[in-house]
Amino acid sequence: MNLDSSRLAAEKPQAKNEEKPSPASKLDAWLTPQVAPLFDVAGAPGKGTCVVIGVAAPKLRHVFGYGVTQVGGAKPDGTTIFELGSVTKVYTGVLLGLALASGDLALDATIDAYFPKGAPKKDGKSITLLDLATHHSGLPDYDPGYSSGVPQAPGANYSEQDLFTCMAGGCPLEFAPGARAQYSNLGSGVLGYILCKKASAASFESLVSQKILTPLELSDTRIALSDALQPRCALGYANGRPAPSIRIGEPLAGSGALRATALDVLSFLESSFQASSPELKAAWQQVLEPRRPMGIANAQLGLQVAVEQLDGVTVYSKSGGTPGFSSYVVFSTSPPAAVVVLTNGKGLKLKPLATAALSKLESL
Numbered sequence: 189m190n191l192d193s194s195r196l197a198a199e200k201p202q203a204k205n206e207e208k209p210s211p212a213s214k215l216d217a218w219l220t221p222q223v224a225p226l227f228d229v230a231g232a233p234g235k236g237t238c239v240v241i242g243v244a245a246p247k248l249r250h251v252f253g254y255g256v257t258q259v260g261g262a263k264p265d266g267t268t269i270f271e272l273g274s275v276t277k278v279y280t281g282v283l284l285g286l287a288l289a290s291g292d293l294a295l296d297a298t299i300d301a302y303f304p305k306g307a308p309k310k311d312g313k314s315i316t317l318l319d320l321a322t323h324h325s326g327l328p329d330y331d332p333g334y335s336s337g338v339p340q341a342p343g344a345n346y347s348e349q350d351l352f353t354c355m356a357g358g359c360p361l362e363f364a365p366g367a368r369a370q371y372s373n374l375g376s377g378v379l380g381y382i383l384c385k386k387a388s389a390a391s392f393e394s395l396v397s398q399k400i401l402t403p404l405e406l407s408d409t410r411i412a413l414s415d416a417l418q419p420r421c422a423l424g425y426a427n428g429r430p431a432p433s434i435r436i437g438e439p440l441a442g443s444g445a446l447r448a449t450a451l452d453v454l455s456f457l458e459s460s461f462q463a464s465s466p467e468l469k470a471a472w473q474q475v476l477e478p479r480r481p482m483g484i485a486n487a488q489l490g491l492q493v494a495v496e497q498l499d500g501v502t503v504y505s506k507s508g509g510t511p512g513f514s515s516y517v518v519f520s521t522s523p524p525a526a527v528v529v530l531t532n533g534k535g536l537k538l539k540p541l542a543t544a545a546l547s548k549l550e551s552l
Contacts, residue, residue: 211248211552218548219252222541226531227255233428236514236533238264241541242450244458245525245549251450257532258423258430266451269408269421270530271434273444273508274373275453275515278475279396280380280442281492284321285471286399293317293386302382303355310361319365320379321491322480326361327375333358338435340426340511343377346437351381369483373443376492380442392441403464404455409448411441421447424512426534431512444508453528457517460504461524476504476521499547509535516542525549 209217223239231237238255251266287293295318300306307315310326319325331354336344354374362370380392389395393411401409410417424431436445448456460476463469478488478495488495493504501520508515516538519526527545529538 212250214552215548216252223254226536229256231259231425231428236425236531238422239531240264240268240450242266242454242528243545243549244454247552264422267420267449269417269447269449270515270532271424271510271513272446272448272515273510273513275506275508275517276444276446277376277492278506279400279446280376281321281475282471283383283395283399284491285474286467287383287386288474289467289470299382302385304352305356307355308359308361311364313364313366315365318479320375322489323369323371323375324366324480325372325375326363326365327359327372328362329371329373331359331374340432341435343437343440344435346440348439351439369481369489377440377443381439391438404459406452406455409446409452411445413447422532424532426512431534434510450528450530453517454526457519457526457528460519461521498543507539514538518542518546
């Protein structure tokens with residue numbers, strides 16, 4: 189006799205002690221089809237081989253891993269290391285926030301004093317820290333007078349002397365500082381350089397470690413990876429082929445040189461709404477305050493972050509990309525929630541997934 193097993197299953201009464209799906213399992217069921225177009229374990233062109241998503245909310249803190257860390261590799265998780273690219277700029281913004289909150293720096297301070305021959309000017313206006321932090325400096329995206337000689341790595345081997353040459357006239361401003369928003373990796377790199385000089389730090393990595401990573405106990409966020417961390421790195425892909433690792437000269441490291449795990453990035457974002465110290469809380473307040481228009485409808489700029497409205501909630505975000513990786517972070521402080529999406533594929537659009545996941549957290 190043939191029985192309709194699906195019908196029988198539907199008619200079977202639910203056991204009284206049967207547990208409901210957990211928030212993590214419900215989110216996983218939603219995420220699985222959402223991430224499918226982003227990765228291919230065989231390394232198809234236009235995709236990565238893996239995606240890792242970290243989420244934090246009052247009812248859920250979890251990291252989901254999909255795919256493999258490289259063709260033939262293992263499944264990724266919260267301890268897999270990815271290149272963050274421009275998500276690094278959020279850390280640079282917090283470093284600036286710390287210096288502002290302590291009174292060591294002021295946003296209206298000009299930057300001429302940090303360079304032997306001063307900094308570029310236009311229409312009689314000098315670049316300020318606020319200009320650098322909100323992409324209003326007028327500086328080009330990259331130093332037009334510099335060639336790294338390294339394919340896919342325009343900032344490789346960039347030196348302090350290269351930066352001095354740029355600021356002495358090799359990087360003329362495209363508009364007067366403060367006039368409008370125009371994204372500049374160079375400007376963010378200059379900001380990181382100035383923060384290091386002001387703090388007498390040996391490097392951007394050492395400054396981030398001292399001010400952010402050590403206080404938050406984040407041991408898997410670095411620029412230079414130790415032998416112990418190397419095996420946990422995902423391999424980057426571009427056009428279906430392994431991509432070279434990111435290389436950025438020290439003066440521009442603050443624009444995009446960090447590598448990290450989803451767990452570390454999630455903890456960093458969580459510090460925006462559950463700061464472990466008054467200093468860090470005050471720094472985030474500086475970072476998240478809307479400062480200038482972003483040039484996109486209904487969007488503003490904080491210090492190195494975008495400020496927008498999502499379903500009536502103020503959210504903060506930043507995207508990142510390197511020769512073989514894409515990243516996106518989005519978070520809110522009221523309600524407290526954060527999402528980080530990391531993948532080992534170049535040029536992937538992650539904002540729709542990240543913002544949808546943030547909204548989904550509210551319904552779990």
